[in-house]
Amino acid sequence: MPSAFTANPHFYLLLGALLLAALVARRIPLLRTLVSLAIWLVVGVLLFALVTERERFDPWMARIAAALNIESQQVAGEETRVRMSPDGHFYVSAHLGPAGGGITRRLLVDSGATITALSPPTAAAAGVVVKPAMFPVLIKTANGTIQAQTGDVSQLRFGNVVARDLAVVVSPAFGDIDVIGMNFLSRLKSWRVEGDVLILTPHHPQDAANGA
Template identity: 40%
Template sequence: MTEDQNINLVFAIGALVLVASALFSRRIGLGEIVRTALAWVAIFGLFIVGFSYKQEILAVWSRVSGELNGSHDQVVVGETLRIRQSADGHFWVDAKVNATPVRFLIDSGATTTAMALRTAQAADIDISSSPFPVVLSTANGSVEAQRGVIQSIQVGPLKMQDLPVVVAEEFGDANVIGMNFLSKLGSWRVAEGEMVLEPATPDNQ
């Protein structure tokens, strides 16, 4: 058992002792004492189980509530974001770029986060006016893009400042979160149809 579980067990036993003392101090039948004691044992048992598995319970609750409100593809558990794989095999996420809602595809094969020109303009992205564009190789051929900076991006509970981005009209409506975002996280992984994103901590920043 973990240290927290041991503390919870000691607390529960102490509480049960107090309840038992109170029951025996009253002049009631043995049958009622047993029923009451069993009820308190069940209550404290549920408390210990709930506390021990609080993260799992929160994950289930978040998923159920997500199904009810229609945002079931991403679930927040504490400071961790879980993203369910879409029917197209990709991982999509709703983010806020400078407080503007933007739908992103998460692509670990993309080096840099990329945004469509009109989406970047709507989010007031600081786009470079350099006459020398960046040439990118895409599935549809080479694309000339401008460099920019996302002043603030929030994906679920995860927040970053001053994230480099490339912007091009040729991206159409496509917006992609790349490795320059993922690499700044504490960790990220894909398992059992979910992508799990965890924030950086002082130890891994």
Template identity: 40%
Template sequence: MAMLNTLIELPNPLVLGAAFAFMALVLVGGIIRNEVSAGMGMVLRVIGNTGLAISFGVTLLQLGGAFTGMTSAAHAAEVDVNGMETRIPMGSDGHFWITAKINGVDQRFLVDTGATYTTVSSDVADRAGLVPVEDEKAGIGRVMLHTANGDTPADMARIDHVQVGSIDAERMPAVIAPGIGTTNVLGMNFLSGLKSWRVEDNTLILMPR
């Protein structure tokens, strides 16, 4: 299974530079206060500390906006069905998020070409009525998920019906992954069942058979 790494932008360089300048004021104010003029040193320290507080507040707002962007990225833009094509615009995080209907249940999915199997959380599996199955002929059974915390055993199931835009897939194997959180994944076993798929102008284009 591919690991999804989301990068958070660093604070604005201007804000960072201002913070260093205010830190220098605090240091200089301390030196002047001790060796030259207590009054002037106090003024410089007050200005420096105030500036640092403002810079810290601006940085928190910027980071808050970054996390908000990450959250909104998980809420995919509307899928555009053009004839037989299903077109999915890239999210602000650089990934493709879609709403798929599995066994009649709407759920957000990340399209991950690095994932062998479609993967759903235990909660989604329960709501979609998925149960662990073993089918040697279909190659379905227990699997090991490779995660940042080590290998984790997981059950496999079969989704009776998957609908994504103009695409309908039936009896598709999927992994029920405990502890996956809220990120469900549409893997290569979904994409390989299509007539074609490609990325053009930051849009994922899916064509059913």
């Protein structure tokens, strides 16, 4: 997980050039005004990018994103719409565990994952009881084959979508990444991607989840 937002190096070169231009333009009123406007525009773009990037991991930033109406997911009619993240992936802010308990996490939506996968801290906070397996569960990932344990999350909910008693796999090898897989998506009435928006339609739409 990134611990801080990092801008592209070219951004810093542009900002440095604008600051240099501001020093040169101090004696030319019109040029000084244009450079000042350009600097404020660049700062605004950086702040916007900071909020949209960090809101996936930081609840405080998520509240700012919601206040600015740039949060990544919204309920529209019977659908939950999830905007693509700047990194090209779709993330949802979901509540895992029983009502009145559990935890809210950002999860990567991955149609290439067969089953929903949780890190051990997320699974523990969501009240997932890991089941002893007669045979080890082996999962193929981009980093090779890993061994995982299995369990069930009592409820996974976001937007107007809810899945109960959802099977999950748990492994330290997942790091801090939590993933929604096809065993969740297959429970929906439909799901599709239109442009940069993931559209999820449940069979029985629920009231919009608070804070998710």
